[in-house]
Amino acid sequence: MASVSGNIDTRQGILDTAHRIVGAKGFSGVGLNEILAAAGVPKGSFYHYFGSKEAFGEALLADYFEAYLADIDVTLAETGLNHAERLMNYWGKWQATQGSIDYQRKCLAVKLAAEVSDLSEPMRLALKAGTAGIIDRVTGAIEAGIAEGSLRIDGEPRATAETLYHLWLGASLMAKIERTDVPFHAAMKTTRRILNRQQA
Template sequence: MAQASSNTDVRQGILDTAHTIVGAKGFSGVGLNEILVAARVPKGSFYHYFGSKEAFGEALLADYFAAYLADIDATLAEPGLSHAERLMTYWRKWQATQGSIDHQRKCLAVKLAAEVSDLSEPMRLALKAGTAGIIARVTGAIEAGMAEGSLRVEGSAQDTAEMLYHVWLGASLMAKIERADAPFVAAMATTRRVLNLQPS
């Protein structure tokens, strides 16, 4: 039993180390050896935990989204706030992490979507599943906000959630290109308008 725990710890250690490195350099730009040296794991043992670099990438995305979705769940359940306020807290956190130079906190969906979607079907599907989970949670928050009267939208909550996710994903990419916060400012204004919230 202790051995199983040790194996889990080593596997998780590789993934934790890779989040920072891949967040900074991308997936294709990082060799396995760089990750394993940083994680202090012998190269020969890598395939004990992952069958290939592609399988490793799929596991990395699954691990990332599991933590990300847990964080969203906590944000959207924060006590003492309306559902609209919780949603706006989520978008502010997005802006703070994507505008940060801390690669460990960067969104791997933003970083890897264009890079790996045409290269690896399993990684594309991991991205699809993860982003679907995000949109589902935003949809639920919009529905709850509509029910309590803290926000209102034109059209369905699902369509609105998808549109807002696309707006923020695009803002993240443009912020990288422009090296400026203006795309996030615009995304925040759009979000408030779409949810029919007063400017803060």
Template sequence: MAHVSGNTDTRQGILDTAHRIVGAKGFSGVGLNEILAAAGVPKGSFYHYFGSKEAFGEALLTGYFEDYLADIDATLAEPGLSEAERLMNYWRKWQATQGSIDYQRKCLAVKLAAEVSDLSEPMRLALKAGTAGIIDRVARAIEAGAGDGSLRVEGTPREVAETLYHLWLGASLMAKIERTDAPFEAAMAATRRILNLQPA
């Protein structure tokens, strides 16, 4: 019998492998056998770690957002910068990861939102909670930036954060369709206008 830590490591290994594969192919386009083979886990053991493919998808999204939110927290707490500079660094990192062909770092919210929201209520709720966490953090940064004078917005920080998140989500989808960085460049310019920042 495997130790609990071994079980935890194997479960996390499956999720890490799945993030890379699902990031490239989507959720429905990937069979469990492909993920298990890539993770080096026997085919018959999947249900030892996850109750169903849906539960696995929920765990995949929950873990993804835990890591993503920790990264945002680090970016928005970077010392020696104004709140506006920290926020713009966050959008630059978004563009760098979403514009890259490195699927391992692709945003699962962008990749899976349209695909799974109608298929799985638990996965939709995991997406909803994760994206709400992102918007909350952006709203707090906007509020702090208005306080330190590094940016200025019309509307509440929450409204502006939601608008910016929707803008960047749309830009990510359009960049996939167009296969250019032009949607990100337009989103960056619009973000600077919305935050009343000077051109870079």
């Protein structure tokens, strides 16, 4: 009988492999055989870890956002910087990773939102929960920046965080369409204006 840790490692191995493949090809365009072959897992064992492809997609998104949110927490707690600098670093890292052709963990929110939201309610809810977690953290960073005096905004922190996330999500889509990083430069300029960081 396989050990519990072995089961966990195999399941995580499937998810890690799928991040790369689905991030490049989308969810519907990838067959389970391709993912399992790349992960070195027999097809027959897939349903031991996931009840269906939809359940697999839900788990994939949950796993992605868990790692993504942990990365945000590290960035927004970086020592030696004020909250405004940490927040601007977050947007800079977004541009550096999502604008890179070779980056292996492309944003699944960008890749899958339009594709799966109308096809799978569980996957849509996983996307909704994950993106809400991102907006929560950006909201907290804005509030902390205002409290310490490193940020100044014209609206409410939550609404501003939502606007910024939507801005960067749109920039990521346009960068894919145009195959240029110009949308990211525009998003950064707008972000600095919204956060009154033009001279930062």
